[in-house]
Amino acid sequence: MASSASSHHTQRPLRIGIAGLGTVGAGVIKLITGNQALLQARAGRALEIVAISARDRRRERGVDLSSYRWYDDPVALARDPDVDVVVELVGGADGSALALVQAALAAGKQVVTANKALLAFHGEELGRLAVEKGGSVGFEAAVAGGIPIIKALREGLSANRISRVFGVLNGTCNYILSTMRKTGRDFADVLAEAQALGYAEADPTLDIDGHDAAHKLALLSAVAFGTPLDIGAVHVEGIRHVTSIDIEHAEDLGYRIKLLGTAMTTEHGVEQRVHPTLVPADAAIARVEGVFNAVVIEGDFVGPVMLEGRGAGEGPTASAVVADIVDAARGHIMPAFVPSGAAAARAVPIGEHSGPYYVRLMVRDQPGVIADIAAELRNESVSVEEMIQRRHTGGSVPVVLTTHPSQETALMRALKRIGELGTMREPPRMFRIEP
């Protein structure tokens, strides 16, 4: 592995302060102390942790903290003139995470953070403050954990006009959907198991309702397209309504269901959306299973490039945090977010989406139902590609269909009318297909 030029070896150590000592914070300390010599060779100077801050000084974290200066107040750590790089691992979109990052940047320091929520809401303001004061904000760890996706977009694929970025960005949802597919079990059952195994939080809302993936997608979109960082521009649907019936029928139709975050340019601007998505079963992204994350970038010259790896956890997140610290040590820093201001950066509302769809209807098993459904779709010029209705005992029968590319608003009007038919046992469900 290359290190910087030998003249750098005489540089003074880079002094690091870490705020937040949960799993990732402890991982960062283990990494910097464990790989010390190797990091010094690669960075061209020593990386030295000098200060730490956390809520509870006495908690056992499996690392020796005795040689670091302790701060009860993370903002005071951020202002410590002996700290060059402030690592924010406190979490939360506001509160002390925001306060300490603002304080560090105001002092012209370099900040490294894994906090997607903070950046999704305050990233542009913090990025501007960094440029103004000569600091920086590194956030490789905020998107897809250990996968170096921000660097790939900004640098490795910098020659390309990007047309689409999409990915499996939430390991909890991917674990649940993968397990549902492999076992045929229901959502609630698999979620409960994921919670017991520690793959899902006690309050799983942020993950399973798609918000965590949405924060990450907003960051990806801003880096890929120069869209303004606006979490409100991301259309978000979670995975609560995906049933084993959907997974089974998708499989029959040649698809798998993933919670996908997708940002893409269209003739109208940039779409940003997170929702359960049917992807072709033989696509690379379909085969990303369990807690793994993956991101596909489509560039005009390179074509599709996929990066796959662990999207969360102590080691992968620490890997990304320390990569940003090494970049800082090398003096290799870039502005965090630079809105392009171009017309192409217009946020396209989801109603303007157009594409193929999967529709699942739970109908009363009686003559004429299919004819009524077909008529409503035809009235809105939604053209059916495939339809599956299996023989079924009992009163409620699933009717599953896919459409040719259609206007979302037209489909939604048709589904509203279909939902009002007396023969429907449940509200119609629709998932987008990503070609």
Next chain:
Amino acid sequence: MASSASSHHTQRPLRIGIAGLGTVGAGVIKLITGNQALLQARAGRALEIVAISARDRRRERGVDLSSYRWYDDPVALARDPDVDVVVELVGGADGSALALVQAALAAGKQVVTANKALLAFHGEELGRLAVEKGGSVGFEAAVAGGIPIIKALREGLSANRISRVFGVLNGTCNYILSTMRKTGRDFADVLAEAQALGYAEADPTLDIDGHDAAHKLALLSAVAFGTPLDIGAVHVEGIRHVTSIDIEHAEDLGYRIKLLGTAMTTEHGVEQRVHPTLVPADAAIARVEGVFNAVVIEGDFVGPVMLEGRGAGEGPTASAVVADIVDAARGHIMPAFVPSGAAAARAVPIGEHSGPYYVRLMVRDQPGVIADIAAELRNESVSVEEMIQRRHTGGSVPVVLTTHPSQETALMRALKRIGELGTMREPPRMFRIEP
């Protein structure tokens, strides 16, 4: 996409000279002219092609060359004081490619090249010259085409101690092996088709005998482990001896056969090897099909990370070349090769390899053959894991077996003895299994 700080926008253009105008050269011109505004925003300064050189000035290349200064002599282009970055796309391990890169570096210029053979043989010397004269050598395009693997290893995953890097590094071989698997056809037949389709060269030796992959692997190993750049340290076997019988039996045993380049640390040093390899059918690398390339990096904190994309061709290679140019424009350059000098960098001869193996024997169908084979393996302490012998009509029967992890020299001794048995119809074939 982020651009450099706005102060850079007033910087003078970066002036580019391109030597070699084949497919990739034309692609680089199309990219730099087609994505001009976007590249300027990202690089913080204009990228301007000023000079070109090729063997035949009159050949039609689909790009307008009239505004560039023409050089018949690429070394003269490399010395042109109006050229900041010299792009070497001439090809070949020596000759004018070497001469022009030496001339450019001697003049303190930055060099960008896609030439894996040149670097595999002269990379360290050229890297030293670059550091000495204040220039640089960018070679993202030399390994795995459009996949930003060099940047991922050096920067995105810089925090990790790497234990293994392996990948599908040659699209021609992967296309042939993928097609053999899907169609059941034989090597010679599929090779002929690949040549007709332009996926294989008229003289396919460099690809199918593994040398192209070996050049790339030597570069990967040097970047990942700091091993001396020594193509002689890479054990190389091509795919000529892979038969449809092997592919079928591997499938039965739960594996796929890939031409894999693998560099890994062992207790003895670093192994570098390119050979047909059985990989578990459900591994991510097994599912990389056709002309795609992929590289897996295993780091101590990040775990496995895989990057997949197009490994060759005009667009992907131009993408990687121009990414290096953008880095040069941003002033973001790194030393090419920095041998670690560590004991871990010792090149381990293939005889010291230890691992599981696949063995295929073509035997005369008569009693006692299996007993003789089993006895020879037992005598060398090679323990059989699975064995397949199917009913067969005709005199020559394939016997296929896999071994538990074994010493390569012990297995080779056993296979030599087995090959001398009167019941063998062909020399024994062995392929390594990569766990």
